[in-house]
Amino acid sequence: MRSFRSSTTGAIVTPQKKRVKSWRGLVADAAMDAMKDGGLWEGALSLTARIFMVRPKSHYRIGRNAHLLKPSAPWAPHGNVGDLSKFVRAVEDAMTGVVYHDDCQIVHEQLTKLYGERPGVQVTVEEIHHEPLPF
Numbered sequence: 001m002r003s004f005r006s007s008t009t010g011a012i013v014t015p016q017k018k019r020v021k022s023w024r025g026l027v028a029d030a031a032m033d034a035m036k037d038g039g040l041w042e043g044a045l046s047l048t049a050r051i052f053m054v055r056p057k058s059h060y061r062i063g064r065n066a067h068l069l070k071p072s073a074p075w076a077p078h079g080n081v082g083d084l085s086k087f088v089r090a091v092e093d094a095m096t097g098v099v100y101h102d103d104c105q106i107v108h109e110q111l112t113k114l115y116g117e118r119p120g121v122q123v124t125v126e127e128i129h130h131e132p133l134p135f
Contacts, residue, residue: 023090023094024090024091024093024094025094027090027091027094027095027121027123028094028095028098031094031095031098031099031123032098034099035098035099040097040098040099040100040101041099041100041101041105041125041127042100042101042105043105043127043128043129044105044107044108044127044128045100045105045106045107045125045126045127045128046106046107046108046109046110046125046126046127046128047088047092047106047108047109047110047123047124047125048109048110048111048123048124048125048126049087049088049091049109049110049111049112049121049122049123049124050112050114050121050122050123051082051084051087051088051111051112051113051114051120051121052114052115052116052117052118052119052120052121052122053077053081053082053113053114053115053116053119054115054116054117054118054119055069055073055115059073059074060073075115076113076114076115077113077114077115078113081113082113084111084113085111087113087121088109088111091121091123092106095123095125099125100125107128
């Protein structure tokens with residue numbers, strides 16, 4: 001969602017549809033390929049998602065050491081780089097009707113946000129036939 005002020009109507013909140021739509025489309029396409037015309041899963045599900053983001057250039061040194069990270073570079077993306085739960089919500093929505101009937105079937109999640117060479121997401125969905133182990 002994006003919000004801005006209008007002089008006539010006050011605050012306006014709008015979805016950033018273009019970016020979310022392309023993200024969901026890519027995830028849905030990959031999920032369709034992975035399902036290979038299989039039916040939708042029916043039961044309780046576990047979802048593991050690893051979100052990968054590209055490091056900003058400011059994390060790297062300059063000159064001949066440009067391939068090395070600065071000592072101050074964070075090990076994981078945090079701060080104003082995107083909300084993990086919103087990324088995963090888009091993934092869950094994209095797989096609805098492709099992998100499972102509804103994302104309410106997901107009863108267990110493991111989520112991680114990492115730096116990687118390319119932006120993307122690695123998702124594993126498994127059917128649960130027993131109560132998940134407590135953490």
